[in-house]
Amino acid sequence: MTTIDEIRDNFEILDEWDDRYRYVIELGRTLEPMPEAEHSAANKVNGCVSQVWLQKLVERDGGAPILKYRGDSDAHIVRGLVAIVLALYSGRTPQQILATDAIAVFDEFGFRDHLTPQRSNGLRSMVERIKTDAKEALAEAT
DSSP states (O other): OOOHHHHHHHHHHOOSHHHHHHHHHHHHHTSOOOOGGGSSTTTBOTTOSSOEEEEEEEEEOSSSEEEEEEEEESSHHHHHHHHHHHHHHTTBOHHHHHHOOHHHHHHHHTHHHHSOHHHHHHHHHHHHHHHHHHHHHHHHHO
16 A cells, blocks of 8 residues: 655656646545455445545554455546545544644645535545544553
């Protein structure tokens, strides 16, 4: 999986938004396949214009739980946005997730100016879903 730092570096190299869009779509192609059975109502992210699913996997290693995700979408560009969200959050502890400001990262990438309001709302919905999962995991751990 591509790291958020690699994505950041690649965004800095790509000056044109057409190239950045192509890169985001390419990121979507690198997502681990999500089993069809996981395209369920429970995994569906509400608030997205396109269909988006996030499957949460919790790993416990004696210490804090680690939240890992698989994601998918029926739209190419959104699959790429899912890949960016997963690069930012998947494989992290609840504390790390809650301490990460995704909106600042999205602003750094210029998404506010180059995504439709519906896509921006969908990104926020994905982030809110993951942060809610993190809060629930923290509550269960105490």
